[in-house]
Amino acid sequence: MNKHGGYFGNKKEVIDFSININPIGISNEVKNVIVKSLDHIGRYPEIDGMTAKKSIAEYEAAHVDHLILGNGAAELIYLYARALKPKKVLIIQPTFNEYKRAFKVVGSEIYECIMDKANDFLMDTHKIIDAIKEIKPDVLVFCNPNNPTGRYTSRQDFQPIVEALDETNASIFIDESFIDFSGLPSYKPYIENQPVFILRSMTKYFAVPGMRLGYGIGNKTIIRKMAAIKEPWTLNCFALNSVDALIHDKDYILRTKQWFETEKRWMYESLKKIKNLHVIESHTNFFLCQLLNHTSKEIQEKILQEDIYIRTCEDFTGLDDTYIRLAVKEREDNVKLIPCLEYALMI
């Protein structure tokens, strides 16, 4: 089990750039729902969360048969692995560590295709197709936009990979946990005719990771396999009751959009100006940066003296101790980070 998920050190107040959560924070509507849920806490949640599932189906314009709810996205990564028990899994790296762990637990052979850092980890279609032909995986795993690189691959660019996988009848697992921020097109259209499963997290965009709420949209056959072995009552009443308030909070969604457009650009321009740091273009709410003359631990420690916490990336396959990941936060926090980072990297 890795140790991430934010700062858990001894300092009382830290600006935490290590977790990729919407900095606007929890909306009042959701707070109200949670307080009201205290009246329901003495009952079991709906065993399959059907009411919440129907709301998400409407929101996603998908049929409930294409949907499955999760106790956070994490439950669904592990459930997918257990439901498919693939012999060979090919993971496009660097990416979120839990995929590898989930498939290892069910005994899959793990193959990794590492994107080139010289090319800022852009998806290298040729390299992936070569790997598919050689390995003949049962499942291909990738994250889009990708954590921690922030890179997004369009369906058009991905299409040759789908065709290569078609030949071996392989399934595709796509984590779109960060796509809401980007506003870019989902791979959803694939679910009708391809063995595709798409993972979504609601807690990052709506800033409620403590509540645990995710869902998957997928090909019906895959959803059926997952539902057949899913554990009962995995979602708590707070998460289930909040779904409606989350997806209908137009004001929150609008404010998030405005924040994202302004702050992501500001952050990118600011990071670009910092010496001894190479920032990678991102399509979502965080930036992967390479330190040119320092180690990530060294900089993390220096900056923590100023009560700012950043994510080092040595635990990601294909990265090393020179990478850091920075979430985009609100301006008042971002303006504190930039000079600190600049100063730390100057020494």
Add this chain to the structure above:
Amino acid sequence: MNKHGGYFGNKKEVIDFSININPIGISNEVKNVIVKSLDHIGRYPEIDGMTAKKSIAEYEAAHVDHLILGNGAAELIYLYARALKPKKVLIIQPTFNEYKRAFKVVGSEIYECIMDKANDFLMDTHKIIDAIKEIKPDVLVFCNPNNPTGRYTSRQDFQPIVEALDETNASIFIDESFIDFSGLPSYKPYIENQPVFILRSMTKYFAVPGMRLGYGIGNKTIIRKMAAIKEPWTLNCFALNSVDALIHDKDYILRTKQWFETEKRWMYESLKKIKNLHVIESHTNFFLCQLLNHTSKEIQEKILQEDIYIRTCEDFTGLDDTYIRLAVKEREDNVKLIPCLEYALMI
């Protein structure tokens, strides 16, 4: 997936005798913790819930290495099955359905030893030992006090079974989700030297099933196996933050004890007087009853007309459509149930 976990029909207000939850309801202390937790919801919960685990360790006078937390007891049933992947599982029936499903999911062969209804489902040690000798199970599963029969087996009575299992090196899974109500001795002393895992649910006793919170106390080797494949972040921040308030709420625990002692006895005496009904003695907060001239569905429907909901038991192995299970609730509700049931069974 079974359909239970309370009434989810169309009636707005129903007195629900189908769920075995402390009727005193959620304590104000816990409500306060949940409202305060709104300030933490924007962070990930501790990945392994160590702070809460330490509190439970103190409460149980157990070392943290003997403990594992669960997103409700349900997570731990499935996690145990996955961690041990036993070839043969022997389940003492009738009992909670999820054990069977959890072991089926991992491909175990399921064997069932059904206790005799003529003997009110008392544990039949000889029958179980015979089954152990014949089947040579890798895991024995039982629930104590047992859901739905309410029967409790003492360690002394169980000891010959432990000895029979010793010969085959089998593990024992004991669900003590309802033991807090009974106040009877736990099987905890076994965990040091036997391959025993004990499941606990905090949400029944503390009336917060919507929050999802359970834990297991077990032999270190088993806990280690489970922790090695446990999914991250399964417990939400509300559940984790509430642990301290729950276990230290002496007033709540005292009130529960007083309610249990009075109401359980009252309910038993009242049920005994009802014609065409045989009530089985119970050591916990619910009663299994056999209807002598009616089917359970028929009586469930009749009583629902009075806005009272009861659990039929046809889905339990070893029971049929003549059994109902009744939770003990507060007097004001119990006094409504008794005459309704009496009247329905008279016709």
